[in-house]
Amino acid sequence: MRKGIVLHREFVSEQNLHLLEGMDFVFISMEAGTVKKPVIKNLLRLEIPFIEVGMGVYLRDGKLGGLMRTTTGTARKNDHLWRRIPLSDGGIKNEYDKNIQICELNVLNAGFAVVRFKKLFGFYDDRRDEHYSTYAIGRNDTNNEDPA
Numbered sequence: 669m670r671k672g673i674v675l676h677r678e679f680v681s682e683q684n685l686h687l688l689e690g691m692d693f694v695f696i697s698m699e700a701g702t703v704k705k706p707v708i709k710n711l712l713r714l715e716i717p718f719i720e721v722g723m724g725v726y727l728r729d730g731k732l733g734g735l736m737r738t739t740t741g742t743a744r745k746n747d748h749l750w751r752r753i754p755l756s757d758g759g760i761k762n763e764y765d766k767n768i769q770i771c772e773l774n775v776l777n778a779g780f781a782v783v784r785f786k787k788l789f790g791f792y793d794d795r796r797d798e799h800y801s802t803y804a805i806g807r808n809d810t811n812n813e814d815p816a
Contacts, residue, residue, distance in 0.1 A: 696720040733806040740799040745816040
């Protein structure tokens, strides 16, 4: 399953969106920001399926909590994307930017993305076909929405 993975050392921007052409699938893991919107628009135009992940971490009573997000976009289901994926630059208070001791959350979020990818392609059973899911750290639960 690891064949054909291409590493690009530059950040995606509006100037190099052409690098996405010809891809079979794209994982998006980038900070909230206006650059994300043209990336997603381009993937939709090219009908390249993708999974976008993100998280918000906050501090409450000296403990970290937060939410991890997995959003799937395909040619068949994409009407939910603009209300689910944050696209603004800044203004969101997030401990994620300040606390480097949370690598396990990155691993967990990546794991959710890979499981969703494998569900899309029939490796795992998929009874919900959710295109948006969240994991809440404090409640230790997942929420699945936007089925195709």
